[in-house]
Amino acid sequence: MASTILLDIGFMAMLVVVAFAIVRLRSLFAIVMLQGVYSLVSAAWFVSLDAVDVAFTEAAVGAGVSTVLMLAAMLLADRESRPVPLGRQIGPLLIVVFAGLAMFYAVGDMPAYGDAHSPANSYVGHDYLDRTAEEIHIPNVVTAVLASYRGYDTFGEAVVVFAAGLGVLLLLGLNGNAGRWRAKPNGVRVSKQAAPAARKRPLPADAPQPMSAPAATIMTTRAKKPAAKKKKGGSS
Template sequence: MIPSVLILDIAIMAMLVVVAFAIVRMRSLFAIVMLQGVYSLLCAAWFVSLDAVDVAFTEAAVGAGVSTILMLSAMLLADRQSKPIEMRRQLGPILVVLVTGAALFYAIPDMPAFGAANSPANAYVGMDYIDRTADEIHIPNVVTAVLASYRGFDTFGEVVVIFAAGLGVLLLLGLNGNAGKWRARPNGVNVSSAMLPSAQAATGESVESLANKQSTEIPPAKPNAAKPKKEASKATKGGRS
């Protein structure tokens, strides 16, 4: 009798492979981003079946939720289709993937069985944490005890890393998305700092009129573009104070 968890694991793994091949073969970036969300959700389901519920939580929320949205909003400022790459330039990456895959398969027999008592994950400090949490911290969830107390320094480092990442994005892009003057051309349509919703509130011009103005005259005529931009920078200052 095959255990049902094994069937579930194999099914999820098979779906992961199918989604990965679908992502590789697609050209529409919108579909790719959506499939990446599906991939993350499948990963989360698989983590649950491995009893790693904390990781599954994070994967579902970050991988399937937030990062999908961030990829979408990045895609909207770039192209929506990826261009096909000629076969000759794909040979190198294929070689790297094949060698790495072969090395991983070669390493599989050396891995301890899942849940083995003498595996490195279960043998050294891991056991120690499990033994001591009940006496020292008195909370049932060992993961929280390790994360926040035994490994408090690591978690502090992680929080600082997240803070630094957010700070970096804010310094580059601005919290309202209008740091400095910039221009993007997704799908041949000009987008610039003057066309933002926050800038429009100041100029009173609609997106369409600005978009028409900019797409009909490439490069956009200076006198037209200069005025809304000036007001946009004013709006930026107003929004930040």
């Protein structure tokens, strides 16, 4: 028991340090990488908390895929976040401290850590453990509950993931060119190239021109690819 307590305290300390570093840092690259570190450390803690399936998922999804996605989005957006003036940080700090104190007040009503007879661990969770061996005959209770007892739930989750993927495809396009082609029914352009605010910045030289035909857009996309790719390979 003593070893796991030390392990737990070590993981907690690392999580707190990483979270505070995320607050303090301004370089987005460092922030995104630290988010990956945070996910990885919490995955390690999940193993210590007996949630092996969750740890597996968190390590693959939180530390792997979401970091890659954030890096890709950062490549398309910005590198540095501007400093926030001190006067504008007091309000959020007060709200957060107040909410945190309210939650600390509520900790007194929580079941003791590791209590096998707490309400959360008593009824339905225990039931699943008992019945999986009889009804489904597979050792991993988490899979049994996920796919069978709560299959309807998981169906909903799969649909949510599908819908989210669809949303990204609508926003960016599977080939990365959603929103770049302008509709021109009867020779009249119905949408503007960009919001008026963006006009102030000069467009980059190789960005698709306002009236460019689809074929031209594809050609610029093709032409610029190798440079962008080499960068990505190098930074990983």
